[in-house]
Amino acid sequence: MTDTPAPLETPSDLNHNDTRTVADALNVALADCYAIYLKTKNFHWHVSGPHFRDYHLLLDDQATQILGVTDAIAERVRKTGNTTLRSIGDVARRQQVVDNDRDFVPPHEMLAELREDNLKLVETLRHARERAEAVKDTATSSIADDWIDQAEERAWFLFEASRKV
Structure with missing residues (x-):
C-alpha cells in the first residue's frame, strides 16, 4: 500500500472557490512578473551606448525588485x-x-518596451486586486496596492530615463 499525499489544505476563513478566482488572477500577474524579470535581465545584459552604465544599473535594480515581488x-x-x-x-x-x-x-526601445510591460502589469494587478476585493480578501487587496505602486514607479523611471528633453 502506498501513501498518497494529502491535497494541500491551507486553513483559511475565505471561501475556496472565491480564492481560486483570485489565485488565477495572481498567477497571471506572477507569470507576467517572471516574463518582465527575464526581459529586464536580458536588456540589462545587452544594453549598450552612451548611457550604458545608467541603464545597466537601472535595469539591474528593477530586475531585483521584480524578482522580490514574485515570491x-x-x-x-x-x-x-x-x-x-x-x-x-x-x-x-x-x-x-x-x-x-x-x-x-536599441536602448530607447528597451526602456519603452519595459515601460509598457510594467504598465500592463499594473492592469493585471489591478484586476487581481478587484477580484480580491469582491470576495473580501483584504490581505491580497492591500498587498496588491504595494505591487501596483512598485510597477508604476518602474514605469515612471523608465519613462524619465528615456525622455529626450
Missing part, C-alpha cells in the same frame, strides 16, 4: 489554499507580456 505573490496564492506556477511552461501559458528575442534592441 510575495506566490506565497499569497499559497496562503489562500491554492497552488501557483510550477514550471517555465506554466509561465509561458499564462503570461500576457510578449517576449523579446531580437538579437539587438
Whole structure:
C-alpha cells in the first residue's frame, strides 16, 4: 500500500472557490512578473551606448525588485489554499507580456518596451486586486496596492530615463 499525499489544505476563513478566482488572477500577474524579470535581465545584459552604465544599473535594480515581488505573490496564492506556477511552461501559458528575442534592441526601445510591460502589469494587478476585493480578501487587496505602486514607479523611471528633453 502506498501513501498518497494529502491535497494541500491551507486553513483559511475565505471561501475556496472565491480564492481560486483570485489565485488565477495572481498567477497571471506572477507569470507576467517572471516574463518582465527575464526581459529586464536580458536588456540589462545587452544594453549598450552612451548611457550604458545608467541603464545597466537601472535595469539591474528593477530586475531585483521584480524578482522580490514574485515570491510575495506566490506565497499569497499559497496562503489562500491554492497552488501557483510550477514550471517555465506554466509561465509561458499564462503570461500576457510578449517576449523579446531580437538579437539587438536599441536602448530607447528597451526602456519603452519595459515601460509598457510594467504598465500592463499594473492592469493585471489591478484586476487581481478587484477580484480580491469582491470576495473580501483584504490581505491580497492591500498587498496588491504595494505591487501596483512598485510597477508604476518602474514605469515612471523608465519613462524619465528615456525622455529626450
